[in-house]
Amino acid sequence: MPVLTRLVPSPLIVDIRPGALDDLGAVLADQRIAATGRLAVAVSAGSGAALRARLEPQLPGADWYTVTGGGSIDGAVKLADQMRAGTYDAIVALGGGKIIDAAKYAAARVGLPLVAVATNLAHDGLCSPVATLDNDAGRGSYGVPSPIGIVVDLDVVKQAPRRYVVAGIGDAVSNINCIADWELSNRETGEAVDGLAAAMARSAGENILRHPGTVDDDDFLVSLAEALVLTGISMNVAGSSRPASGGCHEISHALDILHPTRAAQHGEQVGLGAAFATFLRGDRELAGQTASVLARHGLPVTAAQLGFSDEEFVAAVHFAPQTRPGRFTILEHLDLDPTAIRDAYTDYVKDVSA
Known part of the structure; x- marks a missing residue:
């Protein structure tokens, strides 16, 4: 054999x-x-x-x-x-x-x-x-x-500005949403999912989501650095950025395009994007857990905390699918108009602020 x-x-x-x-x-x-x-x-x-x-x-x-x-x-x-x-x-x-x-x-x-x-x-x-x-x-x-x-x-x-360290938490945790988007595309469009790449990216995200430490602890910093390295390798395995780029990243790219001089840290944007995209998927428990972990590390969980108005965030979510033509995520699947996005975002804020 x-x-x-x-x-x-x-x-x-x-x-x-x-x-x-x-x-x-x-x-x-x-x-x-x-x-x-x-x-x-x-x-x-x-x-x-x-x-x-x-x-x-x-x-x-x-x-x-x-x-x-x-x-x-x-x-x-x-x-x-x-x-x-x-x-x-x-x-x-x-x-x-x-x-x-x-x-x-x-x-x-x-x-x-x-x-x-x-x-x-x-x-x-x-x-x-x-x-x-x-x-x-x-x-x-x-x-x-x-x-x-x-x-x-x-x-x-540890000597770097704290914001530049915790931002990596948002990027790592967003992997969980990226894999959910990939699996959604597999069910809806037949796009192949590379199981090894998905396992590596998801495990990296889950480890940071559930880790009790903070960036003040060496143990947590090692886990964060390893998660970011494993995520990079998962993209090599897949041959694309698919294991670590879903609707959350489309939202971040939209903010970069629509507000190039105001865009926040990439990890800050994709962290919020992941929590909201998970909410759109209907998994309110995971969305709340994601937002709670982000908030514990001092990362934004609402548009206002990120430095954008609700209307600007809604517009970015609506524009987001145009940033990655051919990529299928929860945003393409739902194809919401601005009014529906605004309503969903209002409900999301109520949930994460409760």
């Missing part, structure tokens, strides 16, 4: 613990990643630059690049062009989500492996095969190879 299996792209190194940065040089010296020690290090002007003095003695052969343009496609292309002038074994991205996404895109353009060194846990882009970058049309998602190494120093994460 033949042995059937599949190869899943995944990081060679996942190092999540306090003090992980102290061993970064040793990790990168491993010949599986950097045989000669020639590294390009991409940093932000903020958190990444502040760590440069600490890390330079560990990386004597590295060239350092400050990423300009934030998380934009122009900044990522410029970074790639600059790196073409050197000869490197790998790229190291040191910073938050915008820097890591820009470096992932640049690494794909120059054909080099990437090691992601996260300074916060704002969203699951840490390990995903997707780079989300601003462009002339607003914001786009670009397929890229996922990082070959993941390093998360919990001591560094």
Whole structure:
């Protein structure tokens, strides 16, 4: 009987613990990643630059690049062009989500492996095969190879603004809604569900939903970081963002498009989107549990807490299906008009505020 299996792209190194940065040089010296020690290090002007003095003695052969343009496609292309002038074994991205996404895109353009060194846990882009970058049309998602190494120093994460850490909770918990949307599409349209990808993403979300800790605890931070890594790998398994992108993400994309200068953290938006989409699905118990967990961590559970009026949120929910043509979620299934969305949102607020 033949042995059937599949190869899943995944990081060679996942190092999540306090003090992980102290061993970064040793990790990168491993010949599986950097045989000669020639590294390009991409940093932000903020958190990444502040760590440069600490890390330079560990990386004597590295060239350092400050990423300009934030998380934009122009900044990522410029970074790639600059790196073409050197000869490197790998790229190291040191910073938050915008820097890591820009470096992932640049690494794909120059054909080099990437090691992601996260300074916060704002969203699951840490390990995903997707780079989300601003462009002339607003914001786009670009397929890229996922990082070959993941390093998360919990001591560094604790120094990040709290908002940039708890946002990752919203992204992780939203997985549960994303898988429910995927399974709904399977029943209604026949779309295939990858069971392994679904199991990984759902387990990651469930773990954070039910974890009693907070971002002040190392145990919880390890669980959150692992959940975000597993979510990224689940997208590699599925070959798309489907395990971690449902109606909640469509709502977030709509807010980004309709209010580009006012959009909140991605994890904040998808957390609220997940609670409301779960409510629309008719699972009021899970919607209430999701909202309760978000609120316990200081995340928004209403449009007002997110910085939008009820009407703006209703308009975003109505517009949301246009952000992902061809994707089927509870929003496409119900196809609600603005009045029905407004009524449902009013009922949702009453439930989560009770």
